[in-house]
Amino acid sequence: MNKENNLYTVLFASLMVVVVGSILAYLASALSGRIKENERFEKQQNILYAMGVNENEDEGSVNFIPTDRVEQEFSSYITEQLVIEGDKITKDDQAYLIDIKKQLDLLKNGETPKLPVFVGEKDGETYYIIPMYGKGLWDAIWGFMALDKNMTVKGVYFDHKGETPGLGANIKQRYFMDDFSGETILNGDRYAGINVAKGNNDPLNDIKDDNEVDALAGATITGNGVSSMISTTVNLYKDYFESLRNKG
Amino acid sequence: MALLSKKDANLILDPLADNNPITIQVLGICSALAITAELKASIVMALSVVFVLGLGNVVISMMRNIIPSKIRIIVQLVVVAALVIIVDQVLKAFAYELSKTLAVFVGLIITNCIIMGRFEAFALGNGVWRSFLDGIGNAAGYGLILIIVGFFRELLGSGTLLGFQVLGDPIAKTGLYSIGYENNGFMLLSPMALIVVGLLIWVQRSRNKDLIEEN
16 A cells, blocks of 8 residues: 555544543543542542641651551541631531632632631641632742741742743742741731742741742743732632731 | 664664764754652653654654645644644543643644654654654654753752652651751752753763864
8 A cells, every 4th residue: 555645644633532532532531530549538638748747757858648548647637628718617527528619710700619617626726728720931830838826937839830840830849838837827917828938038037027039040930920910819808807806 | 782783773772872862953842841859750751752752753754755845844843733732631531630730731742843853853764663663763762861861860969769758858857858958949940950961961071082173
């Protein structure tokens, strides 16, 4: 058969598309269960990490609760999962599966988003953990922030899809995330969030009430993305936080 | 080498030095600039490319007699893309952590010109075993440069290697930092990757004058 005639070319292309397409489709459906499970575990690990439940050994390590234990630990530390929808607050044990990105899209279209809050209990203290989602330099960034009822940050976890290795990707390093602990998101009565600031003259992060943490060198846009992600999210939860503070 | 004939061994050894895809053929520069700010990322990228190029060359070489030449570039693209997606999906299911590290590279692997270059220049015209060796060799040559560049950029830019602070702690001023050494943040930006690659090209050509092109 002549390899160069048009019929052969078209047949070859169609066959190739069918073969490759079926392989990929089969693989995607065969593996989707495991992939979903991995993603679920990851969310639980991240939420627990933000409230300080992790297996960090030294100053540099970021170690999550291993996947085989995470489900159990998650249900023992997280006492309540709430969904805020407008004025309505409901309990929902699957709240951690809510895709915050989709909810923010709803908000953009003027609809009421479902905002999850995870209430955790550790060493007699209550933590309120909220998910965050925003934009870095190249792609999405997201994370979780654990607060106490006075709006002091107890811990954060950040992650990203494609920030530059060595620069923006360092938002998920310990030395960056740990700086947030102890900072307050309040400025007087205003929900200011926390600014990733370049010139705050506080590289050791001793000043905890300035709403600022030291920025990463060479990662201005990722840092700005983190700042705006925090302030956007915090303002979404403003009413809920206000009710927590008034409860005393 | 008993395992490989001399000709076959050269398929692997040549691209490591005198026919290196980056420093001699100047292919695959884009990913070499993009991801070499950290040694770990360089190593992961190097291994991914070894895998994809080795396997891709085999697939293309097996199909070389039935691919219509009019659409061969598209066929090559489909093969790389499918391979990369398969690897990505399998890792997501069985090695989730690793797949997250790799996520950044998936797009970069598909567009890596070394891969298309080897398919086009070698696998389409050679047998399966030789194509496999050629793929491994070229990917290793590419990976070698990546790792060298990554080593210097991370060491001089962040003072770390694979995340370990080998030069002391820059904030607490220990080790080298106690005598006034500072990290050069410029090393982390892409222009310095280009300059480091340039220096490698210079070193290689000054050691082996045969490699210098005549104008």
